[in-house]
Amino acid sequence: MERMKRAPVCAGGAALVEPAGRVVPHPSERLLAVAAQLFCREGIHATGVDRILAEAGVAKATLYRNFGSKEKLIAAVLRYEGEQWRHWFFDVLDERGVDGREALLAMFDILGVWFRMDTYYGCAFINAVGEHDKTDPAVRALALEHKRAILQRIQAEAEAAGATDAALLTHWIALLIDGAIVTAMITRDGTCATLAKDAASVLIDRMCPTSQS
Amino acid sequence: MERMKRAPVCAGGAALVEPAGRVVPHPSERLLAVAAQLFCREGIHATGVDRILAEAGVAKATLYRNFGSKEKLIAAVLRYEGEQWRHWFFDVLDERGVDGREALLAMFDILGVWFRMDTYYGCAFINAVGEHDKTDPAVRALALEHKRAILQRIQAEAEAAGATDAALLTHWIALLIDGAIVTAMITRDGTCATLAKDAASVLIDRMCPTSQS
DNA sequence: CAAAGATTAGACAAACCTTTCTGTCTTTCC
DNA sequence: GGAAAGACAGAAAGGTTTGTCTAATCTTTG
Numbered sequence: 001m002e003r004m005k006r007a008p009v010c011a012g013g014a015a016l017v018e019p020a021g022r023v024v025p026h027p028s029e030r031l032l033a034v035a036a037q038l039f040c041r042e043g044i045h046a047t048g049v050d051r052i053l054a055e056a057g058v059a060k061a062t063l064y065r066n067f068g069s070k071e072k073l074i075a076a077v078l079r080y081e082g083e084q085w086r087h088w089f090f091d092v093l094d095e096r097g098v099d100g101r102e103a104l105l106a107m108f109d110i111l112g113v114w115f116r117m118d119t120y121y122g123c124a125f126i127n128a129v130g131e132h133d134k135t136d137p138a139v140r141a142l143a144l145e146h147k148r149a150i151l152q153r154i155q156a157e158a159e160a161a162g163a164t165d166a167a168l169l170t171h172w173i174a175l176l177i178d179g180a181i182v183t184a185m186i187t188r189d190g191t192c193a194t195l196a197k198d199a200a201s202v203l204i205d206r207m208c209p210t211s212q213s
Numbered sequence: 214m215e216r217m218k219r220a221p222v223c224a225g226g227a228a229l230v231e232p233a234g235r236v237v238p239h240p241s242e243r244l245l246a247v248a249a250q251l252f253c254r255e256g257i258h259a260t261g262v263d264r265i266l267a268e269a270g271v272a273k274a275t276l277y278r279n280f281g282s283k284e285k286l287i288a289a290v291l292r293y294e295g296e297q298w299r300h301w302f303f304d305v306l307d308e309r310g311v312d313g314r315e316a317l318l319a320m321f322d323i324l325g326v327w328f329r330m331d332t333y334y335g336c337a338f339i340n341a342v343g344e345h346d347k348t349d350p351a352v353r354a355l356a357l358e359h360k361r362a363i364l365q366r367i368q369a370e371a372e373a374a375g376a377t378d379a380a381l382l383t384h385w386i387a388l389l390i391d392g393a394i395v396t397a398m399i400t401r402d403g404t405c406a407t408l409a410k411d412a413a414s415v416l417i418d419r420m421c422p423t424s425q426s
Numbered sequence: 427c428a429a430a431g432a433t434t435a436g437a438c439a440a441a442c443c444t445t446t447c448t449g450t451c452t453t454t455c456c
Numbered sequence: 457g458g459a460a461a462g463a464c465a466g467a468a469a470g471g472t473t474t475g476t477c478t479a480a481t482c483t484t485t486g
Contacts, residue, residue, distance in 0.1 A: 131256040
């Protein structure tokens with residue numbers, strides 16, 4: 001079963017309709033997909049295990065056999081969701097066939113697409129950290145891993161763009177992305193992706209003396 | 214009982230130690246302060262009513278007499294916390310006696326102070342929206358009100374700075390602020406305030422042709 | 427001082443949550 | 457085919473949740 005291209009699982013609507021042959025994936029993955037959807041839409045602690053089981057059509061014993069506890073399910077869901085999201089985001093980015101400055105700007109177009117999905121519920125990691133005990137490093141560690149993976153790609157594009165300080169530009173772009181993600185969640189207005197893109201353009205110009213727009 | 218100057222209630226540690234005369238405020242405000250603290254640190258849905266009552270030393274009947282339900286308490290806490298935070302933030306900003314470009318940049322210094330508090334748990338509104346049902350506009354409306362109040366001040370300073378498009382600069386600054394807030398929550402690294410400040414400086418320069426730094 | 431109103435402590439109901447367990451059914455593998 | 461493993465439905469345990477109610481006590485106010 002290869003990974004298919006689809007919207008981020010935060011959006012995760014079509015997770016259960018797979019190509020014929022096997023109508024539904026393994027119960028374990030069905031749990032992940034359904035839990036990701038519910039956690040993102042309604043919040044983690046507000047979503048009971050029974051809800052997930054009913055919606056996934058999975059027995060309770062199966063959940064506890066596969067994941068052990070709800071906390072571990074949460075961690076697995078975050079890993080799964082992060083993987084799905086990055087796959088989607090980077091695949092769409094790759095399809096554009098651009099790099100450097102153009103790629104950095106394209107990221108904000110893709111964010112705009114994400115924000116405009118009616119299943120946009122913000123970033124699963126930001127929301128998860130926000131509703132967990134902030135003195136507990138467990139969930140934060142998962143978020144940091146996700147963040148690091150994204151920063152890595154941004155930095156590669158920043159270097160390709162010829163930034164005089166690629167690391168600094170990377171952090172600037174990341175700040176705009178995070179800001180846009182939470183702003184879009186709160187305002188439900190996808191245009192903040194364009195605002196962020198314009199700001200990014202200015203920052204890139206300042207950092208890349210060679211190719212001014 | 215006049216409002217005293219203090220750290221934002223997200224930080225809210227010293228909320229119960231008041232100047233002599235009245236050891237503790239009214240039960241109703243004690244509930245707000247304690248609930249704000251717990252909601253911010255451990256999450257709203259993860260915090261039970263009993264916990265709040267025990268820590269505030271308030272009877273359960275008093276909570277339900279004053280607020281009616283937990284949902285209404287949450288709304289009251291968010292309003293209270295937002296008021297406290299804005300009071301703190303704007304007061305500290307005013308004390309600096311700067312305006313325009315200098316004020317916009319000073320905001321990021323103040324954010325840096327906030328981020329470095331060991332009681333920094335991110336923005337109460339962002340976290341609250343993140344852990345609530347995203348199809349329910351109730352909590353989002355409170356967050357939007359808070360956001361609007363902040364945008365208003367940013368815009369005033371953007372205009373004072375002589376920005377050619379003050380509204381656009383306002384949104385840019387706001388994106389950086391929100392990005393820094395969530396980045397600081399996840400990384401627990403206050404230096405992202407400085408990164409955001411540097412980015413803001415670039416954006417302001419681009420928007421304010423008169424006074425380049 | 428006295429009355430009115432608020433607060434407290436705590437018991438209590440009803441719902442919900444996580445987790446375990448039992449027993450049956452289906453799939454898989456040799 | 458037969459055996460072993462996994463999945464299913466659902467009950468039940470044990471704890472926690474929100475919310476209500478009853479008295480007794482404290483605070484405020486006229």
